[in-house]
Amino acid sequence: MSDNVTLPKQGHSDTTATTGEELLTVEGMAKHFPIYGGFPFKRKVGAVKAVDGVDLTVYKGESLGLVGESGCGKSTTGRLITRLLEPTDGKITYMGQDITHAKRKELAPIRSEIQMIFQDPYSSLNPRQTVGSIIKSPMEVNGIDPPGGRETRVRELLETVGLSPEHYNRFPHEFSGGQRQRIGVARALALEPKLIIADEPVSALDVSIQAQVVNLLKKVQEEMGIAFLFIAHDLAVVRHFSQRVAVMYLGKVVEVGDRESIYNRPRHPYTHALLSAVPEVEVEGDGPPRERIRLAGDVPSPINPPSGCHFRTRCWKAQDKCATDDPPLVQISGNSEGHLTACHFPEDPIVTAHGKDVILDPALAALEDTED
Amino acid sequence: MTTLTKTEDTPSPTGSDAFLSVRDLRVRFSTEDGIVKAVDGLSFDVERGKTLGIVGESGSGKSVTNLTVLGLHNPKTSTVEGEIVLDGQELTTASEKDMEKLRGNKVAMIFQDPLTAFSPYYTIGRQIAEPYMKHTGASKKEAKARTIEMLDRVGIPQPAMRFNDYPHQYSGGMRQRAMIAMALICDPDLLIADEPTTALDVTVQAQILDLLKDLQQEFGSAIVFITHDLGVISHMADDLLVMYAGRAVERGSVREVLRAPQHPYTWGLLSSMPRLGGDINEELMPIPGSPPSLLNPPTGCAFNPRCTYVDTVGGGRCSSERPPLADGRAAACHLPVDQRQDIFIDQIKPRLG
Numbered sequence: 091m092s093d094n095v096t097l098p099k100q101g102h103s104d105t106t107a108t109t110g111e112e113l114l115t116v117e118g119m120a121k122h123f124p125i126y127g128g129f130p131f132k133r134k135v136g137a138v139k140a141v142d143g144v145d146l147t148v149y150k151g152e153s154l155g156l157v158g159e160s161g162c163g164k165s166t167t168g169r170l171i172t173r174l175l176e177p178t179d180g181k182i183t184y185m186g187q188d189i190t191h192a193k194r195k196e197l198a199p200i201r202s203e204i205q206m207i208f209q210d211p212y213s214s215l216n217p218r219q220t221v222g223s224i225i226k227s228p229m230e231v232n233g234i235d236p237p238g239g240r241e242t243r244v245r246e247l248l249e250t251v252g253l254s255p256e257h258y259n260r261f262p263h264e265f266s267g268g269q270r271q272r273i274g275v276a277r278a279l280a281l282e283p284k285l286i287i288a289d290e291p292v293s294a295l296d297v298s299i300q301a302q303v304v305n306l307l308k309k310v311q312e313e314m315g316i317a318f319l320f321i322a323h324d325l326a327v328v329r330h331f332s333q334r335v336a337v338m339y340l341g342k343v344v345e346v347g348d349r350e351s352i353y354n355r356p357r358h359p360y361t362h363a364l365l366s367a368v369p370e371v372e373v374e375g376d377g378p379p380r381e382r383i384r385l386a387g388d389v390p391s392p393i394n395p396p397s398g399c400h401f402r403t404r405c406w407k408a409q410d411k412c413a414t415d416d417p418p419l420v421q422i423s424g425n426s427e428g429h430l431t432a433c434h435f436p437e438d439p440i441v442t443a444h445g446k447d448v449i450l451d452p453a454l455a456a457l458e459d460t461e462d
Numbered sequence: 463m464t465t466l467t468k469t470e471d472t473p474s475p476t477g478s479d480a481f482l483s484v485r486d487l488r489v490r491f492s493t494e495d496g497i498v499k500a501v502d503g504l505s506f507d508v509e510r511g512k513t514l515g516i517v518g519e520s521g522s523g524k525s526v527t528n529l530t531v532l533g534l535h536n537p538k539t540s541t542v543e544g545e546i547v548l549d550g551q552e553l554t555t556a557s558e559k560d561m562e563k564l565r566g567n568k569v570a571m572i573f574q575d576p577l578t579a580f581s582p583y584y585t586i587g588r589q590i591a592e593p594y595m596k597h598t599g600a601s602k603k604e605a606k607a608r609t610i611e612m613l614d615r616v617g618i619p620q621p622a623m624r625f626n627d628y629p630h631q632y633s634g635g636m637r638q639r640a641m642i643a644m645a646l647i648c649d650p651d652l653l654i655a656d657e658p659t660t661a662l663d664v665t666v667q668a669q670i671l672d673l674l675k676d677l678q679q680e681f682g683s684a685i686v687f688i689t690h691d692l693g694v695i696s697h698m699a700d701d702l703l704v705m706y707a708g709r710a711v712e713r714g715s716v717r718e719v720l721r722a723p724q725h726p727y728t729w730g731l732l733s734s735m736p737r738l739g740g741d742i743n744e745e746l747m748p749i750p751g752s753p754p755s756l757l758n759p760p761t762g763c764a765f766n767p768r769c770t771y772v773d774t775v776g777g778g779r780c781s782s783e784r785p786p787l788a789d790g791r792a793a794a795c796h797l798p799v800d801q802r803q804d805i806f807i808d809q810i811k812p813r814l815g
Binding site: 159160266268269296297298299300301302304305323325326327329330349353363364365366367368369370371372373377384385386387388389451452453454456457458 | 519614615617619634635636663665666667668669671672673676677690691692693694696697716720721730731732734735736738739740742746747748749750752753
């Protein structure tokens, strides 16, 4: 069994595809899940504003990373784009065609071009079907007959994702987590899609297995030219995989730009906080010290998000303006093209330590004051 | 300096300077499929006020080790051999009554998932106060005052009000803070933290890690910190133990292990992790294959089926002979030390950036 995918080394540049053709555009997309309550008649008493005005563009053949903490709406965004959910508001355009509220029949030809890879390889594969029929079923549903037959194609796909073609008749439980995720990838590739939405594809896997799947996805993306919307909370994995990155907070995109800008010259305070919180493997004293920002508390509830800028309740730069005006997602002076930030008072574009640490957590601040 | 100075095979006399000392620990579970060797000959020491980090993938035996220290394994289905000495007291043979006196008092634990670790049926306040009342004999009123003080210390806003809340009314980060308050309420000498931040978001994880570190300085507890994340370990621990398939494969101070790792498995872990500062065009180097089943672990070195350097050692030694883990800073590998150093400098280090 070849579990190890050997990859050809290729010198790919960092700025591929950013100027390419638009594949998918999302404008002001929102999804509000209603909350019902009351007795004896249930009435709508509120809404979870899971996605609240997201603007995104995915270009052909590029990989766009979508990062954010749990509950920020990144998975819902993925499901809205695949139209597994009906958006409450906004517009989704796929290759020039408005699919925001497209009917089942209108969507049918598009569904085969947008595929999804799910987070949990244990629950996303039907335990009663063989690997062969799992990978074959998208072709059956869409009536696709590849030359040489479906079975040959499935065996090819199994080989592409680093499994052995002999696994055709096995069941999912016979595979490890990493191998199951490969089956999920093979299923997504079965229809030769143009866009794959990968929703946390590696976060359920062990570190040593994670790299295998990341490498596989990267190979697939580069060799087949498939565009990816890579949803993940791990900033280091996203940096490795995506040419462009969008940062989400409480249902909104707060900053988007090419990899270089987001990781080395972030402007939004939340991006700074996220980057500074990543636990990097480093020995103290090696390399320049990084910024240290410790936010207070958790992400607020999306049922009742803060007015104006959603991040203002945890932001150290917040002023009165932030509570009243919702900052637009625009290019701030000094930023490179395509690097958009939604902030009234952007941070300096550096990530190394400058000035004092920002400690907003009260318990932490109290403990560290007594130490000084 | 490292606290891990004892040899693996020779049991040290009890009452050494180490606060917790584990010697040649073997934990086995009997299952329908056979005997699972969850921990297979593990030794380590933890000094007072120091943090020992244990890293390994799922199924490497890191959690089982620490559940055994607390006596939380099921004696009906598991056998424990070896020695666990805590502050001069032998724990493997201790009675359930003695263990009860220790748990939550001298040794406390922080679990990975704070939602399942709390009972949904009782208020957070009551659950935190309970061990304090039990171990110190304090009255309900005293325990409440102490609980509110602890909740305040770990950063729960309006602690007097939140005392009466149920776990589901707390957010994930707050639950983990409450768990830290519960663990620290009796001022334990040893704190076992089993993946305490794995279920949390990065920004909250950073808060909790800093909090634990600051509180440790104040309380002076020793911490055994279990995680799969080398990044977290590099910020938290003084010493490091890398586990694979129920055995320790490498140990040393964090600085030594991360600067110059010596075991092929540690190399694999480091080079399969993407980093914020790394080169984007550098391919990740995954470890081929998957972790072995502990029902039937590979003979010799447990890592040999996934190791790239088996042929460098040659003679089939890797699959026949189990490499010993020597004293102090060491790695359990048949490769000669000089050769390991050369391989690390020539092949591994360049890709770590």
